[in-house]
Amino acid sequence: MSNVALQNITKRFKQVTALRDVSLTINHGEFFVLLGPTGAGKTTTLRVIAGLEKQDEGSILFDGEPVDALMPAERDIAFVFQQYSLYPNMSVYDNLAFPLRSPLRNMPEADIRQRIHHAAEILHIGHLLERKTAHLSGGEMQRVSIGRAIVREPRIYLMDEPLSNLDAKLRESLRVELQHIQKVQSSTILFVTHDQIEALTMSDRIGVLREGQIVQTGSPSDIYDRPVDTFVAQLVGTPRINLMPARRENGTLHVAESTMHVPAPDTLHAAFMLGIRPEDVKPSPDGEFAGQVALTEPLGVETIVHIRSGAQTLLSIVPGITDLRIGDEVRFNVVRERLHYFDQEGRRIVL
């Protein structure tokens, strides 16, 4: 396992610039998640690290050594693809053995066997070893793909949305397993996803990518609690953060087209965007603000309540199933210490 550093990577495809001056460091033993919407350049980043694409500018370092001139095979990385990556003409066993039988490694068959059985045990695919890959379910295929990565001891695992083609239940269980494996083996993983839940639950650190640029890197709590701009704030958290235009007047913060107002910090701009996480909007009988229930979405463990206040609709999360009904008058508070302020360009205002 290694430290992997990207230094000022730029990658262009004809007219499109897929990556723009991306710099990142993934530390030894770290579970790093690259989060971003479709087309942000996540997969390109992985492919550049793997050597499947050549960057136009910048340099990739493994443990401080540039690897730019190395072939994918020589970089000693493991890649888990989103799909299609199991060799269809081979059994599961041969798929797992394939990287170990590489002429670069030249490993005795006995060692290969032992490693495969070890990996199969971790991933619960021991009963599938003799099967052809065409006869596997989606979840089994992705387990084998991950298995093919962990039979080796690569310098880094690169995972390209390996869970996104699975159904929700499987995704959840594999997510937990993957995290467990990573912690036990203290492997270095760069995991790419557009799913903010995967990012928040699995990662040690998150890098948010937008249109080929790194917007923010930090721990899950950094990203969630201190998003650098409205893009990051909206990307993480379900339901989405409430964003409303607001202004400061005479030391008071007024939400546009609403009766909501709270004391404003002195350093705040005159006009800005106010962000409130849904869990920080708390209905309460003696709440400060008045609103009306526009919609409820009961999820069992919690309910999302849409509260209309003036022309603004705020989302609120309340525990359990609420007895609020559509059209009910409701009073609510907001957690003042956890308000987010963004300027007109969407950048976070640090007070």
Added chain:
Amino acid sequence: MAAQPVPHPAVNYSTRVDEISPRARTLNGIRAVIVLLIALVMLIPVAWMTLTAFKSRPDAVAVPPKVLFEPTLEGFVSLLTSRRQLTTQQIEEYSQRTDLNWADQIALSRGQAITGPSNYPQRLANSLIIAGVSTIFSVALGLLSAYSFSRFNIPGAGDLLFFILSTRMLPPVVVTIPVFLMYRAIGIYDTHLGMIILYTVFNLSFSVWLLKGFLDEIPREYEEAAMVDGYTRLQAFVKIVLPQSLTGIAATTVFCLIFAWNEYAFALMLTADRARTAPPSIPSVLGTGGIEWAAIAAGSLGFLIPVVIVTFTLRKYLLRGVTFGAIRQ
């Protein structure tokens, strides 16, 4: 850690397929009969040719045609030997001899004596060499260039592909004379090499396009996975792409082989004796001294067999291959 995945119940309690409803059974029966009838109609020319190959000369031209007749190897004898006509006196003489084998006797019954082997086996061998080698070249070269077109970012790939295809747009017959003159000038007229080059070039455009279609269907993730797993691109190609493209290769092989095997116009113009292939020789050479229908049929039968063998050997891949990847899983 998730629990051991258990097989889905549907796998264990799937519908039994060994109990077909009587209705479906009848329908299947009717279908089979129709298919059989179509197959029989299709096979009539081949069957007739096979019958003719075993007919005597009068039987072959009999009107109305004879379905039942006494089989004879006359056709094959006249196909495989060269003979001379005997005078009545010589026939008398020959009849007395005891050293005649069965072939000599068949010839004698027609008043002829065998003077030596015919050039048919040689022509068939030429066909085999030229068609075989040119097919191997067109498929091998086609596979490599199709792979390049499919996987690499080649500047002007579209134009190049169109250029390759455009070589097929002119009817081949139009260029036979120029090619003949060029071949004579550089000394590859009537050589195996010349015919192999010609057929390879003709088949290449076809094989590049066909194989590119097949290779495009193979996700590149397979090779990329192999490349990060510690293999070079070439090793990944051999270990992963090649086994995946077997159906495409088989289909292309058969198409190329059939073209090279059947080609008539160029073979007629560009070969004389040394490199003459079977198609132009069957009608011309065997026609000396009256049309020998039995010999022609026997020659065509011999000409048919190699293609049948190849197609039959590759049938497993062809079945999926000729659908051009439409019903791949």
